[in-house]
Amino acid sequence: MSGGALKLRDVRKLAETRAAFDFELPVAELPGLPVELLAGDGRVQVQLRFGREQGFAIAEVQLRARLQVICQRCMGPMPLAVETSSPVLVVESEREAEEAPAGWETFLAPEGRLSLAALAAEELLLAVPIVPLHGADSPCTPTAARANPAAAQQAGTAPDNASARPFADLRALLERGGKDTK
Numbered sequence: 001m002s003g004g005a006l007k008l009r010d011v012r013k014l015a016e017t018r019a020a021f022d023f024e025l026p027v028a029e030l031p032g033l034p035v036e037l038l039a040g041d042g043r044v045q046v047q048l049r050f051g052r053e054q055g056f057a058i059a060e061v062q063l064r065a066r067l068q069v070i071c072q073r074c075m076g077p078m079p080l081a082v083e084t085s086s087p088v089l090v091v092e093s094e095r096e097a098e099e100a101p102a103g104w105e106t107f108l109a110p111e112g113r114l115s116l117a118a119l120a121a122e123e124l125l126l127a128v129p130i131v132p133l134h135g136a137d138s139p140c141t142p143t144a145a146r147a148n149p150a151a152a153q154q155a156g157t158a159p160d161n162a163s164a165r166p167f168a169d170l171r172a173l174l175e176r177g178g179k180d181t182k
């Protein structure tokens with residue numbers, strides 16, 4: 001089915017025939033996913049139900065996936081189960097997206113064509129946390145934390161600061177160094 005999932009299909013036809021699809025494919029075959037999500041051999045089960053509502057083509061997208069992501073605290077591997085189900089309004093242009101009723105998630109299908117894989121990929125991305133972190137049920141990998149003390153130190157702080165910190169430390173070091181040589 002993976003070849004069929006990548007095929008471009010006519011949205012109006014999908015909506016009018018209330019097309020339904022059930023398939024499974026490797027996460028690596030979903031287009032446009034960041035490389036962080038492609039580690040391991042995760043697979044995603046996809047259920048799509050097309051239809052029409054208020055004149056718009058809609059798709060009910062159901063996903064179930066077991067992924068392997070990288071914890072941004074200890075940089076160790078972390079299994080991530082994703083289960084999501086949401087209605088999506090399929091639009092053919094940015095203009096149509098603006099006219100969409102409020103509260104709907106939209107998916108842009110240029111020229112009224114979409115691939116099932118692209119639709120599934122976008123929904124999967126929305127369901128995955130931007131900064132995955134180990135939780136109470138699966139604590140951080142101690143060895144990985146030791147190997148990366150900076151990451152371990154940042155445990156509990158906002159991960160957004162992680163990239164700024166090394167430079168702050170470096171500047172402090174440089175300033176100290178400058179004074180010492182005087």
Ligand SMILES: [Zn+2]
Binds near residue numbers: 074
């Ligand atoms: Zn962790």
